[in-house]
Amino acid sequence: MSTPLHITISEQLRHQIEVGDYQPGEKLPSEHQLMDAFSVSRITVRQAIANLVNQGLANAQRGRGVFVTPQQKVDYSLSSPLVFLAEDLAHKGITLTFKNLSFRKVLPPKAVQRSLQLDSKASVYFQKKLLLMDGATGAIDMSYILLELGQKYASQLKHQMTFPTLEANGVVINHIDAVIECTHADYEMAGQLEVPLGQPLIVYRYTAYIEPDQPILQGQTISRADRFCYSLSTKR
Numbered sequence: 001m002s003t004p005l006h007i008t009i010s011e012q013l014r015h016q017i018e019v020g021d022y023q024p025g026e027k028l029p030s031e032h033q034l035m036d037a038f039s040v041s042r043i044t045v046r047q048a049i050a051n052l053v054n055q056g057l058a059n060a061q062r063g064r065g066v067f068v069t070p071q072q073k074v075d076y077s078l079s080s081p082l083v084f085l086a087e088d089l090a091h092k093g094i095t096l097t098f099k100n101l102s103f104r105k106v107l108p109p110k111a112v113q114r115s116l117q118l119d120s121k122a123s124v125y126f127q128k129k130l131l132l133m134d135g136a137t138g139a140i141d142m143s144y145i146l147l148e149l150g151q152k153y154a155s156q157l158k159h160q161m162t163f164p165t166l167e168a169n170g171v172v173i174n175h176i177d178a179v180i181e182c183t184h185a186d187y188e189m190a191g192q193l194e195v196p197l198g199q200p201l202i203v204y205r206y207t208a209y210i211e212p213d214q215p216i217l218q219g220q221t222i223s224r225a226d227r228f229c230y231s232l233s234t235k236r
Contacts, residue, residue, distance in 0.1 A: 005040050006047035010055075013048065017057055017068055024070035028058060054196050056226035069226070074133045078232045082173060084163040094133050098141075100158045101192075102128040105147070112144045115207050115218040125150025127157060130192060131221070137194050138227045143219030162217070163208070171210060178206040180230060183222065193224055200225055 016022055029037065034045045049066055052058040060066045077088055086096045106126045113120065124144045131139040143162060149171065150157070156165045163173060185199040193201070204221040 005038070006044050006051060009034065009038055009040070009045065009048035010051035013052060014055065014057055017052075022068045024068050024072075026068050027064075028052075028066045028068065030065060054199075056195070056199075056224075059194070070136065073226065074138060074228050075231050076228070078178070078230055082176065084161070086161045086164060089133065095135075096161070097132045097135070098129040098161070099132070100127070100129050101140075102126065103150075103154065103158050105150070106144075108144050112218050116144065116146065116215045123147050125154070125157075127162070131223075133227065136227060137192075137224070139221050139223035140189065140192055141219060141221045143217055145217045149216060166216075171216070173208050174211050174213075176206050176208050178204060180204050189222065193222075195224060202228065202230070204230065 013022075013028065022028060028049075031042055031045050031049075034040075034048070035042060038045075049058065049060060052066070053060055057069055058066050059069050074089065074094060075092070076085055077083065079088075089096045104126055105123050107121075108116070108118070108124045108126070110120075112118075112124070113122070116124065118124070124147055126142070126144055127150075128140065128142045130137065131141055145157075145162070149166070153165055153169060156169075167173065181203050183201050183203050185193060185195050185197060185201055187197060189195075189201070190197045190199065193199075195201075202223045202225050204223070206219055206221075207215050208217040209215050
């Protein structure tokens with residue numbers, strides 16, 4: 001069985017990207033140039049480009065063309081004693097910034113109620129923020145924090161990372177329970193993270209505790225697998 005033409009074209013372009021013939025941010029040949037180079041139809045070329053986009057190797061910009069996506073991946077080292085994301089990335093020369101998308105008082109889902117040991121009528125503050133690493137969209141963080149902490153530090157939490165803000169105000173995180181799993185981008189997440197619908201994403205679910213084993217915050221960071229990863233070192 002012969003390989004479809006659009007796969008042949010996208011594989012050749014992928015190889016050229018990987019060996020550096022096309023650099024990050026560089027514009028790929030236009031549709032017409034690819035049609036002439038491979039003697040194929042516009043539909044075949046568009047399928048080939050879609051293959052590259054779906055692999056996270058390129059992004060199509062309406063009216064401008066198709067550009068090679070930077071492939072640098074940010075690595076967050078999960079360690080003990082705790083080193084929080086902003087500090088860890090700063091040590092690696094990466095600037096972490098965020099856009100606050102939402103900060104409001106809500107009744108949390110039942111799973112969050114259980115994690116934070118709350119009754120069914122207790123409100124919390126919900127925050128959603130878009131994380132950018134050196135200006136590139138990397139992840140969405142969504143967290144639920146105890147009502148009294150959200151109220152007290154609202155003005156700071158809207159502009160500063162959560163854990164450093166809490167610790168700067170004397171709320172010391174004792175430990176974090178976390179799970180790493182996979183999900184796929186829904187319509188809203190695809191738009192926010194600039195990925196195709198259904199793209200695999202990494203989910204880091206966490207619950208933070210203060211002494212004595214009091215949960216204060218539950219959340220999840222949903223990140224692009226092509227721009228973000230986690231590492232862990234263990235010792236006997």
